[in-house]
Amino acid sequence: MSGELLAIFVGALLINNFTLAYFLGLCPFFGVSARLTTAFRLGLANVFVMLITSLAAWGLETFVLVHAPYLRLITYIVVIASTVQFVEMLLKKAAPALFRALGIFLPLITTNCAILALALFQTSRGYGLLQGLVFALGAGGGLTLALVLMAGLREETELSEVPSLLRGTAMSFFIAGVLSLAFMGFAGLFSGSG
Amino acid sequence: MPDPITPSAELLKGLWRENPVFVQVLGMCPALAVTNSAVNGLAMGLATTFVVVMSSLLVSSVRRWVPKQVRISTYILIIATFVTVADFALQAWTPALHRELGAFVALIVVNCLILGRQEAFASRHSVVPAVADAAGMGAGFTLALVMLGSVREVLGMGSWFGLSLFGPRFEPWVVMILPPGGFLMMGVLLLLFACVADARRRAGGRLYGGREAA
Numbered sequence: 001m002s003g004e005l006l007a008i009f010v011g012a013l014l015i016n017n018f019t020l021a022y023f024l025g026l027c028p029f030f031g032v033s034a035r036l037t038t039a040f041r042l043g044l045a046n047v048f049v050m051l052i053t054s055l056a057a058w059g060l061e062t063f064v065l066v067h068a069p070y071l072r073l074i075t076y077i078v079v080i081a082s083t084v085q086f087v088e089m090l091l092k093k094a095a096p097a098l099f100r101a102l103g104i105f106l107p108l109i110t111t112n113c114a115i116l117a118l119a120l121f122q123t124s125r126g127y128g129l130l131q132g133l134v135f136a137l138g139a140g141g142g143l144t145l146a147l148v149l150m151a152g153l154r155e156e157t158e159l160s161e162v163p164s165l166l167r168g169t170a171m172s173f174f175i176a177g178v179l180s181l182a183f184m185g186f187a188g189l190f191s192g193s194g
Numbered sequence: 195m196p197d198p199i200t201p202s203a204e205l206l207k208g209l210w211r212e213n214p215v216f217v218q219v220l221g222m223c224p225a226l227a228v229t230n231s232a233v234n235g236l237a238m239g240l241a242t243t244f245v246v247v248m249s250s251l252l253v254s255s256v257r258r259w260v261p262k263q264v265r266i267s268t269y270i271l272i273i274a275t276f277v278t279v280a281d282f283a284l285q286a287w288t289p290a291l292h293r294e295l296g297a298f299v300a301l302i303v304v305n306c307l308i309l310g311r312q313e314a315f316a317s318r319h320s321v322v323p324a325v326a327d328a329a330g331m332g333a334g335f336t337l338a339l340v341m342l343g344s345v346r347e348v349l350g351m352g353s354w355f356g357l358s359l360f361g362p363r364f365e366p367w368v369v370m371i372l373p374p375g376g377f378l379m380m381g382v383l384l385l386l387f388a389c390v391a392d393a394r395r396r397a398g399g400r401l402y403g404g405r406e407a408a
Contacts, residue, residue, distance in 0.1 A: 023376065024301075070282070074275065077274055078271070081267075113223045113305075116304050166388075170385040171381070173380045176381075180377050
């Protein structure tokens with residue numbers, strides 16, 4: 001059981017990294033990765049929203065959607081967006097420090113494709129509550145890792161001489177390509193266990 | 195550049211001048227994730243076109259009755275409805291293709307290209323220009339996806355739309371159909387677009403002695 005959970009976690013964190021292998025959450029990946037601290041906070045906010053999403057999707061799938069699977073997409077979107085907004089208000093009241101750190105990112109990522117994909121993958125793979133939460137932690141951690149690596153590299157390239165045409169989006173894609181190549185080295189890490 | 199709003203101009207701008215992928219850099223997730231072959235790119239492009247055209251049609255026709263405060267949620271619900279339709283249609287007609295595209299069909303709903311068109315265009319214009327704009331954007335998106343998918347399939351598998359091109363001696367660049375190939379090829383294409391835009395700007399500068407409005 002714990003081996004399976006570990007496989008789910010490492011699989012989502014490294015092997016099938018949401019950003020670098022599935023191309024999910026690319027908008028923040030290219031948009032908000034210019035500063036290291038911002039990128040890290042955005043990553044943490046992602047972990048937070050993913051945990052809520054996983055919980056919400058599990059609840060919906062178990063108690064509501066058994067009878068109406070064709071409503072899955074619509075329900076997920078509405079419920080995830082409103083739950084995150086609700087938790088945001090709760091956080092503002094209960095933990096203002098945490099809210100100041102993560103707050104501005106929460107509305108940005110509620111309908112991010114990585115978030116919805118997490119819910120959809122969790123459903124299609126038939127994960128239970130605990131597996132879903134571990135999957136969310138791994139996926140969120142993977143996003144954070146990719147964001148932080150990207151931000152670090154982009155801060156470095158600020159200082160290097162690059163042809164003016166390449167500066168900006170095109171170079172971000174090349175950096176992402178190289179990062180993605182590096183992450184492919186993790187493939188097969190758990191192939192023995194399955 | 196204030197263009198007169200004519201359906202044909204709206205249709206054409208999405209193809210090249212405001213191409214959603216190469217110029218606006220929107221909808222990156224599906225553009226990279228499913229373009230490991232030309233067929234997948236085409237299917238994804240057509241599904242997205244269907245969703246954006248139908249959503250624009252509906253949004254522009256009900257735009258007078260949707261209160262400002264809840265407009266985004268309304269658009270999302272409309273989009274999600276059509277994505278569900280597209281998802282089930284693909285599943286029924288082409289199950290193999292649907293398996294290949296996986297969750298990315300459902301993820302059309304969070305493609306910012308679609309919501310962007312509703313907010314920026316369909317909610318402010320009448321039905322005909324809104325549909326033309328959506329069709330143009332959808333066509334531009336499809337064009338970009340087929341381009342990406344073609345290059346990646348030709349290099350990565352030596353075939354185009356499943357037709358073998360180079361014979362058995364060709365050594366495929368496997369990396370092109372893997373995730374890194376998507377990022378790298380997108381970088382190359384964006385670079386090409388930047389080069390073309392730059393060359394045009396320079397030519398314009400020389401000819402007219404002024405800066406061309408991009």
